[in-house]
Structure formats: structure tokens, C-alpha cells
Amino acid sequence: MKTIIIIGGSKGIGKAIVESLIDHFKIINISRSPSQINHQNFSQFQCDVLEDELPEIEVADSLIYCPGSINLKPISRLSLEDFKTDFNINVLGAVKAIQHYLPILKKGNNPSIVLFSTVAVKMGMPFHSSIAVAKGGVEGLVKSLAAELAPTVRVNAIAPTVTDTGLADKLLRNDKMKEKMIERHPLKKYLDPKEVATMAEFLISEKTASISGQIFEMDCGIVTLKI
Numbered sequence: 001m002k003t004i005i006i007i008g009g010s011k012g013i014g015k016a017i018v019e020s021l022i023d024h025f026k027i028i029n030i031s032r033s034p035s036q037i038n039h040q041n042f043s044q045f046q047c048d049v050l051e052d053e054l055p056e057i058e059v060a061d062s063l064i065y066c067p068g069s070i071n072l073k074p075i076s077r078l079s080l081e082d083f084k085t086d087f088n089i090n091v092l093g094a095v096k097a098i099q100h101y102l103p104i105l106k107k108g109n110n111p112s113i114v115l116f117s118t119v120a121v122k123m124g125m126p127f128h129s130s131i132a133v134a135k136g137g138v139e140g141l142v143k144s145l146a147a148e149l150a151p152t153v154r155v156n157a158i159a160p161t162v163t164d165t166g167l168a169d170k171l172l173r174n175d176k177m178k179e180k181m182i183e184r185h186p187l188k189k190y191l192d193p194k195e196v197a198t199m200a201e202f203l204i205s206e207k208t209a210s211i212s213g214q215i216f217e218m219d220c221g222i223v224t225l226k227i
Helices: 011-019 080-105 129-150 173-186 191-203
Strands: 003-007 026-031 042-044 063-067 112-116 153-161 214-219
Touching: 003 011, 011 026, 011 042, 011 191, 063 080, 080 112, 080 129, 112 129, 112 191, 129 153, 153 191, 191 214
Parallel strands: 003 026, 003 063, 026 042, 063 112, 112 153, 153 214
Antiparallel strands: none
């Protein structure tokens, strides 16, 4: 049974990924928040990835880094600290985890790393400058590491549009906003976290053994289609 390290698997997309994988993989969740999941294949380390030392793990086949942020403000209201905070969460936390667990990943079975970007990197959206900068860094990291770690470790990212999680509560806080968000997308929907979990499972599987350095846009058509 493969072992998957998931950073931030207690909430949102990370939790959905844990629930999707837990019956078929050994899951090690590292997050600040405790998880309520109780399963024989599940173990957890509670720590802050940015502030604490990461736990030592002997074996792992994949690393999925889920922490993210949605900090939507006009540029005039964003401080340098806002930019630093978003960059730390999205980029430096991922770098820290990758550096720490890369030695064991290199020994894994078809090892892979999955990170998360956003559609806002490719689609100019007002009030997204801080998160777009941070996730742009994630996409650059994916491309560089995919080249550096080939052929041993595959590295890819998922770039979702709005996903129905606690992180997006402000964007989906009432029925009118939900309807407006649905209408913005050509496929007339936004994402359920289970859909994103399915893509993450696909990217760590043998089915994607020939795929690395790619950013997979789960955009419900908003970036790529004009209807």
C-alpha cells in the first residue's frame, strides 16, 4: 500500500483528498487543525508547517501540499505583509515540505508531488494580485522542480476555480452570490472539493506516469472558454 503525505488535510480540498484516498492508501496528514477522521489507514501530526519542525517520516510515495489563501483586496489596501503572508503559505510552505521529504520521496514507488495554483494566475481578475503573485510562484516551482527531479519524481499542480470550501465562504455566502458565480462559468457550475480530490488522486496514480511539469486548470470553462 502506497503512503501519501498530505499537508493541510483537515479542511476543504485537503480533507476531500484524504477522504478520497483513505481506503486505498496509507495517509499521513500534517496540519494545524486536528482531523476528525478515524481510519486504520490514517495518521496525523498536528503542527504549523511554516513555524514548526516537520515530523520525520520513514516512507512516502507522494506529497500533496494543500494549504492556500484567498486574500481579495484592492492593491491600495494590500500591505507588503499581505503579500509576504500569501507567499509564505503558498510557496515557502511547499518548498519547506518538499525539501524535507524529498529524500524519502526519491525512494518511493512512482513518486510524485502535487501542488495547488489558481485560475487567477492565467485570468486577470481584480483584487487577486496577492494570491496571483503567490500562485504564480507555485507554477514556476512546479516547472523548475519537474525538470530538476526528472525522471525520478513527477511534479504537477491543480489550478481550481472557486471551490465550495470554507476558504471560499466570502465568495459564496448567500444564494445570490452562488447564482452569480454559477453564471460566470461557461459550464454553469463551480467546483465541489470532491472533483478536485479526484484530479489529485489521478495525478499520483500510475495512469499519469508520463505526466510532469503540468498545471491542470479545473476552471469550469472560465479561463479557456468564451460563450
